[in-house]
Amino acid sequence: MRAYLLIVLAAAACGDNSAGDDQPVDPSGAAAYRGYAAVQDELYAKFVADGQPFELFDYLGTNGDDLSKLVGRPDGFGAGFEPGATTPNAMNVLVWRMMLRAFAHDLAASCPQSSLTPVSLEADALSATAQPVVLGVCAWPASDQAVGAAWDYVVGVRAPAASRAAFIQMVHGLATSETPNDGIADLWTAALLHPSFLLEQ
8 A cells, every 4th residue: 555655646746737947846857856955954944943962864773873874864074975876776775665654654643643652753852833734634534625735745836736645545545444543654755755746847
């Protein structure tokens, strides 16, 4: 199911660009990740309260320092990173999924009724702007308004309008087939792994 929903979202990202030049660019044409620093900084700015520690590679366990270099985490003083790290391949797509799935798990764990244990980001470390969005999808099944707000918060105007509608429709499917813990984590995973968020435009 999870692989299917990511394929659906990726396909939707490529549609509905016919309305004019002001439409978002199809991100799959770039075929390059934004890079570790860009994603880390955006997640920190959106989701983490000021002064709270947060490092995306912590979600990779004891080898996170090394594994994160495969997705373009700068080495040393930021002078360089592994060649080809921003070009999608079998290894770095797995590393991205491991990190962002674990981060999505922590967002789901922030729900008051959740039985999940946070991996790295505690519920009280969420920023004031993220809290209402994260808590908005906790009532499961989440309303279309809450799901749309989660999409807007992560992806925003980067993606074509059709992608937002496809995302909401996908969550309808999750609501009928998954528990709240799994469904909410899958909701966040799908948004974070969407090409419009993860790839350069």
